[in-house]
Amino acid sequence: MGIIERKQRQKEEVRTAILEAAWQLVLQDGWQALSIRKIADAIEYSVPVIYTHFESKDALLMEFTREGFRQLNADLEEARDTAATPAAQLEAMAHAYWSFAVRNPEYYQLMYGLGMPTCETVRQILELVQFSQLNRAVIQALIREGRNPEADVMLKFTTYWSMLHGFVSIHMTSATHATDEFKQMVFSDLVKGVIKNIRD
Amino acid sequence: MGIIERKQRQKEEVRTAILEAAWQLVLQDGWQALSIRKIADAIEYSVPVIYTHFESKDALLMEFTREGFRQLNADLEEARDTAATPAAQLEAMAHAYWSFAVRNPEYYQLMYGLGMPTCETVRQILELVQFSQLNRAVIQALIREGRNPEADVMLKFTTYWSMLHGFVSIHMTSATHATDEFKQMVFSDLVKGVIKNIRD
DNA sequence: TAGTGCTTACTAACACCGTTAGCAAATATA
DNA sequence: TATATTTGCTAACGGTGTTAGTAAGCACTA
Numbered sequence: 001m002g003i004i005e006r007k008q009r010q011k012e013e014v015r016t017a018i019l020e021a022a023w024q025l026v027l028q029d030g031w032q033a034l035s036i037r038k039i040a041d042a043i044e045y046s047v048p049v050i051y052t053h054f055e056s057k058d059a060l061l062m063e064f065t066r067e068g069f070r071q072l073n074a075d076l077e078e079a080r081d082t083a084a085t086p087a088a089q090l091e092a093m094a095h096a097y098w099s100f101a102v103r104n105p106e107y108y109q110l111m112y113g114l115g116m117p118t119c120e121t122v123r124q125i126l127e128l129v130q131f132s133q134l135n136r137a138v139i140q141a142l143i144r145e146g147r148n149p150e151a152d153v154m155l156k157f158t159t160y161w162s163m164l165h166g167f168v169s170i171h172m173t174s175a176t177h178a179t180d181e182f183k184q185m186v187f188s189d190l191v192k193g194v195i196k197n198i199r200d
Numbered sequence: 201m202g203i204i205e206r207k208q209r210q211k212e213e214v215r216t217a218i219l220e221a222a223w224q225l226v227l228q229d230g231w232q233a234l235s236i237r238k239i240a241d242a243i244e245y246s247v248p249v250i251y252t253h254f255e256s257k258d259a260l261l262m263e264f265t266r267e268g269f270r271q272l273n274a275d276l277e278e279a280r281d282t283a284a285t286p287a288a289q290l291e292a293m294a295h296a297y298w299s300f301a302v303r304n305p306e307y308y309q310l311m312y313g314l315g316m317p318t319c320e321t322v323r324q325i326l327e328l329v330q331f332s333q334l335n336r337a338v339i340q341a342l343i344r345e346g347r348n349p350e351a352d353v354m355l356k357f358t359t360y361w362s363m364l365h366g367f368v369s370i371h372m373t374s375a376t377h378a379t380d381e382f383k384q385m386v387f388s389d390l391v392k393g394v395i396k397n398i399r400d
Numbered sequence: 401t402a403g404t405g406c407t408t409a410c411t412a413a414c415a416c417c418g419t420t421a422g423c424a425a426a427t428a429t430a
Numbered sequence: 431t432a433t434a435t436t437t438g439c440t441a442a443c444g445g446t447g448t449t450a451g452t453a454a455g456c457a458c459t460a
Contacts, residue, residue: 007407035446046410048449057447112369158370158378158386159393166366169312170358178358186358189397193359197393207436235417246439248420257418 015053017043068107069127086141094191101168146199215253217243268307269327286342294391301368346399
């Protein structure tokens with residue numbers, strides 16, 4: 001036959017066209033300006049077509065959230081593999097995290113800022129679970145070689161993550177008029193502090 | 201005369217009615233469901249009346265943002281005055297910050313989550329400047345009695361704030377399925393770590 | 401090949417939203 | 431009492447997410 005295969009392929013093409021058009025619109029005018037109608041206009045299809053690929057606008061945005069975490073996870077793994085010791089790995093990963101946020105502010109905004117994901121939606125994001133595991137593995141290693149090998153991994157991970165996200169979101173909303181140099185200093189201060197905290 | 205005074209008073213009453221109605225709607229259905237039309241309906245006035253009190257919906261939301269920071273600042277000052285040493289003060293203030301976020305999730309969401317305030321809008325929030333000063337004063341005192349009296353106050357303040365906000369926002373989005381007890385442990389861990397970091 | 405289902409994608413509508421122009425009624429002043 | 435001014439209204443504009451109903455195209459069978 002091959003007919004249904006071709007249809008499947010064409011459907012997939014439309015789907016990726018939707019995602020690409022949406023991403024272009026977001027790069028141009030931000031998430032707030034993104035609308036189903038504009039996407040439909042960009043891909044030269046009618047509005048309801050989009051609803052055959054995504055249940056709702058929220059579902060479409062969720063797709064980008066997941067993609068954001070996928071890319072972040074990839075960056076983190078790459079950073080981890082550049083260093084040998086757990087402490088150096090975690091430091092590299094922290095910098096990769098920040099770098100990701102700076103290079104992809106649109107993704108980061110969506111991943112944390114908008115929508116305020118509920119407990120239900122969070123559970124559906126597999127990539128977030130992977131993110132958690134990825135970090136916890138390194139932190140676990142760091143704990144083992146530290147002064148307090150019985151420290152709670154989840155506790156230390158949450159501490160670490162809180163610091164990272166707090167730093168990023170405060171600097172992303174431009175609440176402080178800081179130079180890049182200053183931000184770098186604050187960030188190093190943070191990372192060193194948290195690594196010391198984990199090692200105890 | 202007294203006529204223009206009465207008018208002024210009546211106008212003020214409508215203004216507070218708008219804010220109160222808006223707040224009720226937010227408590228019921230969240231910020232996302234808030235609309236000018238619903239507010240107008242609740243106060244039994246027509247829609248354009250709201251625009252004689254607030255330039256736009258954003259301006260109305262900004263009013264709540266400022267009120268949120270006003271309340272937060274009051275809580276912080278109260279917490280500060282319960283303790284004697286800078287370290288104890290900062291610890292009390294950190295807990296007050298968290299407590300505020302937990303007790304007023306609607307305010308906290310608006311203050312940080314929505315709208316993604318730009319550099320321009322941030323400058324207009326006087327309360328945010330006060331917040332910064334309030335915290336920096338205590339941190340300055342803590343630095344002076346620490347091992348590194350020449351530490352940068354702004355740097356340490358940003359570290360401190362990043363940690364607080366990161367912790368709150370990560371736990372508010374329910375990204376972790378943590379018990380209150382666990383959250384309390386993480387938080388204490390964080391606060392102790394950051395105070396140690398400031399003292400050095 | 402003609403006819404029959406089924407899928408696809410469309411138009412058009414619904415119910416909202418923020419915002420504002422234009423007008424009528426109520427009020428204050430002369 | 432008559433004029434001027436303020437006040438608050440209706441109704442509209444251009445947008446949003448979402449969906450019901452319909453026409454056209456396609457693959458398949460007789």
